[in-house]
Amino acid sequence: MKYALFLGCKIPSRLPAYEASTRAVLGHLGVTLVDLAFNCCGYPVRNVSRDAFVVAAARNLALAERAGLDLLTPCTCCYGTLRHAIRFLDEDAELRARVTRTLAAEGLAWSGKVEVEHLLAVLARKVGIDTLTAAVLAPRTGLRVAAQYGCHALRPSDVAGFDNPMAPTLFETLIRATGATPVDWPRRLDCCGDPLHEANAALSDSMTQAKIADALESGAQAMCTACPHCHLRFDSTQAGAADPAIRVLLYTQLLGQALGLPVRSLGL
Amino acid sequence: MSPAVFNAALYASVALCALGLLWRVSAWFRLRIGPDACEVTPSRRVLALCRGAASALSSRRVFRLLGAFVLDVVILRRLFASEKLRWLAHLLIVTGFTLLLLMHALAPLVSARLFPGYQPTLDPYLFLRNLFGVMVLVGVALLLFGRWRAGLPQLHRPMAAVFVALLGFVLVSGFLLEAHKISSARAFNRMAQQFIGTADPVELKPLRALWASQFGVVFDDLKTAIDPELPAQGRKLHGDACAACHTPPASAFVSYPVARMLAPAAGLLDAGPADTWLLYLHVFACFLGLASLPFTRLFHVVAAPISVLVNAAGPSSAMSTAGRASRRALTLDACVRCGICDLHCSVAPQARYLGNPWLLPSHKLLATDALATGRLLRSGRVRDRLSVEGLRAAEGAFLCTDCGRCTDRCPAGLDLEDLWAAGRGDLAAAGLPAPAQWIKARSAFAWALSLEARPGQHALSAPDAAYALLSTDCRIFSRCVQCQTCTNVCPVVAHSMGSAHGIDLTPQKVMNLLRLGLRDLTLGSRMVWDCATCYQCQENCPEGIRVTDIMCELRALAVQRLGAVRGLREPS
Numbered sequence: 001m002k003y004a005l006f007l008g009c010k011i012p013s014r015l016p017a018y019e020a021s022t023r024a025v026l027g028h029l030g031v032t033l034v035d036l037a038f039n040c041c042g043y044p045v046r047n048v049s050r051d052a053f054v055v056a057a058a059r060n061l062a063l064a065e066r067a068g069l070d071l072l073t074p075c076t077c078c079y080g081t082l083r084h085a086i087r088f089l090d091e092d093a094e095l096r097a098r099v100t101r102t103l104a105a106e107g108l109a110w111s112g113k114v115e116v117e118h119l120l121a122v123l124a125r126k127v128g129i130d131t132l133t134a135a136v137l138a139p140r141t142g143l144r145v146a147a148q149y150g151c152h153a154l155r156p157s158d159v160a161g162f163d164n165p166m167a168p169t170l171f172e173t174l175i176r177a178t179g180a181t182p183v184d185w186p187r188r189l190d191c192c193g194d195p196l197h198e199a200n201a202a203l204s205d206s207m208t209q210a211k212i213a214d215a216l217e218s219g220a221q222a223m224c225t226a227c228p229h230c231h232l233r234f235d236s237t238q239a240g241a242a243d244p245a246i247r248v249l250l251y252t253q254l255l256g257q258a259l260g261l262p263v264r265s266l267g268l
Numbered sequence: 269m270s271p272a273v274f275n276a277a278l279y280a281s282v283a284l285c286a287l288g289l290l291w292r293v294s295a296w297f298r299l300r301i302g303p304d305a306c307e308v309t310p311s312r313r314v315l316a317l318c319r320g321a322a323s324a325l326s327s328r329r330v331f332r333l334l335g336a337f338v339l340d341v342v343i344l345r346r347l348f349a350s351e352k353l354r355w356l357a358h359l360l361i362v363t364g365f366t367l368l369l370l371m372h373a374l375a376p377l378v379s380a381r382l383f384p385g386y387q388p389t390l391d392p393y394l395f396l397r398n399l400f401g402v403m404v405l406v407g408v409a410l411l412l413f414g415r416w417r418a419g420l421p422q423l424h425r426p427m428a429a430v431f432v433a434l435l436g437f438v439l440v441s442g443f444l445l446e447a448h449k450i451s452s453a454r455a456f457n458r459m460a461q462q463f464i465g466t467a468d469p470v471e472l473k474p475l476r477a478l479w480a481s482q483f484g485v486v487f488d489d490l491k492t493a494i495d496p497e498l499p500a501q502g503r504k505l506h507g508d509a510c511a512a513c514h515t516p517p518a519s520a521f522v523s524y525p526v527a528r529m530l531a532p533a534a535g536l537l538d539a540g541p542a543d544t545w546l547l548y549l550h551v552f553a554c555f556l557g558l559a560s561l562p563f564t565r566l567f568h569v570v571a572a573p574i575s576v577l578v579n580a581a582g583p584s585s586a587m588s589t590a591g592r593a594s595r596r597a598l599t600l601d602a603c604v605r606c607g608i609c610d611l612h613c614s615v616a617p618q619a620r621y622l623g624n625p626w627l628l629p630s631h632k633l634l635a636t637d638a639l640a641t642g643r644l645l646r647s648g649r650v651r652d653r654l655s656v657e658g659l660r661a662a663e664g665a666f667l668c669t670d671c672g673r674c675t676d677r678c679p680a681g682l683d684l685e686d687l688w689a690a691g692r693g694d695l696a697a698a699g700l701p702a703p704a705q706w707i708k709a710r711s712a713f714a715w716a717l718s719l720e721a722r723p724g725q726h727a728l729s730a731p732d733a734a735y736a737l738l739s740t741d742c743r744i745f746s747r748c749v750q751c752q753t754c755t756n757v758c759p760v761v762a763h764s765m766g767s768a769h770g771i772d773l774t775p776q777k778v779m780n781l782l783r784l785g786l787r788d789l790t791l792g793s794r795m796v797w798d799c800a801t802c803y804q805c806q807e808n809c810p811e812g813i814r815v816t817d818i819m820c821e822l823r824a825l826a827v828q829r830l831g832a833v834r835g836l837r838e839p840s
Contacts, residue, residue: 010669013673039615044615056617195801207759
């Protein structure tokens with residue numbers, strides 16, 4: 001199994017532990033990752049120009065296509081953005097013509113061959129839950145974990161194609177594979193508040209804190225994330241506090257520990 | 269050249285250089301970059317630097333600084349890691365230039381003292397001077413070639429071109445001067461007079477023949493075939509009077525072939541007299557380079573090593589406000605505009621597509637500099653009281669994703685991310701904040717009135733302003749039955765309840781305004797700008813309306829259309 005690894009902008013600069021643990025876990029499970037000269041997925045520029053956003057995304061898709069690889073991303077926002085770009089390209093022939101011209105100036109082309117996959121979906125569906133369960137050497141038995149899905153993995157479901165948007169089970173299944181116990185928490189499908197932070201910090205904080213409180217009330221000992229935006233939002237909201245209310249754990253770290261990988265390789 | 273003229277020019281250029289350096293270095297403590305920099309006075313910044321330097325030098329950290337100096341200043345390992353060709357070019361220039369400076373320009377102070385019997389016309393000095401000159405020229409050519417190959421703009425600042433032009437001029441004039449002196453009969457006669465006591469062509473016929481045939485001197489009367497016996501007869505006199513200071517000039521592997529090429533014009537040059545004016549040109553170009561050092565790209569030889577040492581002391585975040593403020597100003601000077609950051613910039617495709625180079629790190633650095641010195645908002649075109657350059661710079665600054673690749677790849681190891689954050693703070697303070705901020709500074713209604721006052725405004729950079737498909741296509745939202753599902757599932761609405769930071773319209777009201785053809789009223793709406801893009805509304809809409817996609821489209825449209833009336837006074 002071989003993928004082009006799309007890290008996006010946030011992971012290398014703000015959350016290197018996610019990169020380290022992703023590489024460690026996937027390497028251990030026999031998934032080969034290839035690094036290409038990707039650019040930003042296009043997410044931030046969507047507020048200024050839809051074309052520029054689709055061009056940026058399409059350039060990444062074209063780079064993967066040139067390498068003959070599907071794209072795997074551990075960032076939920078990049079996942080949503082790249083898949084959205086494909087939708088826009090599919091439904092708007094004029095846009096596609098403009099993008100094709102722009103890419104051609106660089107000698108690139110996108111024909112729609114590249115599949116954009118989320119890290120969690122690859123683990124659950126391509127590597128497989130059975131393989132994961134069999135590879136677990138140090139089950140995290142007794143750890144109660146709240147799965148933070150992240151909006152752009154689930155919605156809009158016709159773009160994301162990740163799991164049932166109203167009642168997803170993929171993340172909980174993955175948590176169970178590590179031996180930990182997923183908790184049911186009412187706000188599990190809510191937004192973490194991060195995309196709103198620059199525009200309205202007070203409102204964003206209120207959303208983040210509501211989720212943390214809900215996870216704690218539901219008996220979770222840790223919150224498990226699979227997106228740098230969610231992860232950093234929970235971390236930085238709690239950063240001021242003397243005692244962080246809840247531990248925020250990347251799924252790759254949880255799985256890595258269960259696989260018995262050295263903690264240092266997981267950025268812990 | 270008369271010593272008086274030489275000394276006057278030397279002292280004047282040294283004085284100018286010193287004053288310029290003082291001015292440039294003082295900027296490290298004067299320039300205010302970042303809102304926090306306003307909290308500290310220049311004197312506190314000087315004090316912070318002295319204190320930092322003293323504590324670093326008196327602790328074990330001095331070894332770390334020493335290591336950084338060797339690895340990052342002398343060896344330039346970061347440049348080696350990213351661009352081998354430019355690393356080689358830089359190495360050639362630095363080595364060649366330094367050795368020329370020490371061995372040739374400062375010969376009386378360095379070479380004459382270190383090497384007994386040093387004469388510039390003896391080997392190996394003759395050969396080495398040519399070698400060092402060629403190293404610099406080849407280095408410059410490689411640098412320019414490297415920029416061209418990478419598709420970077422060539423020397424986009426005039427003062428950068430001045431430095432390269434001066435450097436080239438000094439080297440070419442040096443080679444020409446040497447070439448001319450090799451072939452000059454005048455120089456031969458002058459020296460014969462001085463060391464033999466006569467320059468009589470008859471008396472010195474064998475020596476002249478020897479020098480004409482083997483040393484490249486061009487005598488007007490010796491242009492026809494020379495008797496092959498003659499040069500041999502001149503050997504004795506040559507050995508007594510000349511050989512101690514002169515080896516055959518063929519080892520000047522550049523100047524000698526040039527001299528041979530210029531041989532037909534040697535008499536003309538001698539009459540010039542070319543040795544005088546070439547010397548003046550060569551020396552004065554050097555002095556001009558020295559005097560302009562603080563204001564050309566050459567200033568990085570001062571700023572970059574200091575910056576490396578400051579960076580080695582620790583990250584910006586660990587420094588005091590005073591230290592950080594100075595470090596940012598120093599960063600502006602330590603940047604050599606090599607453009608490697610631009611090659612790795614995450615948003616470079618967006619910069620190209622939007623036609624806005626201010627997204628790229630090299631431009632952002634210039635913008636930060638121009639904003640701190642007040643040039644950005646003073647100069648350039650102004651539209652409706654707003655600086656167009658400032659608007660472009662702000663668009664670029666707020667589209668940066670902080671991916672950190674520029675900082676990672678910078679061969680000088682500059683902390684650019686801290687600079688970008690500071691620059692965004694300054695832009696916001698100057699009235700050019702992120703779109704969400706400037707749009708939310710007025711009500712949706714006030715924006716709609718402004719749009720009415722100025723119909724048909726053209727946007728700044730809007731390649732796709734005409735392609736607002738979702739919010740203009742009535743088939744998309746006309747199905748809306750105002751059931752309020754979108755509003756009920758919206759977390760922003762839920763968290764706005766009873767909050768002072770709440771929204772004005774609900775998603776369902778935004779859809780309704782679109783249904784009524786009142787799109788202008790939605791553009792500045794808090795709901796549009798505080799939308800978390802969680803896609804709950806879109807996922808849950810029973811009519812399948814792409815509510816969130818419409819919100820995103822409205823934002824892009826607002827940036828373009830409200831941007832065009834942004835400079836107008838708020839309607840009362």
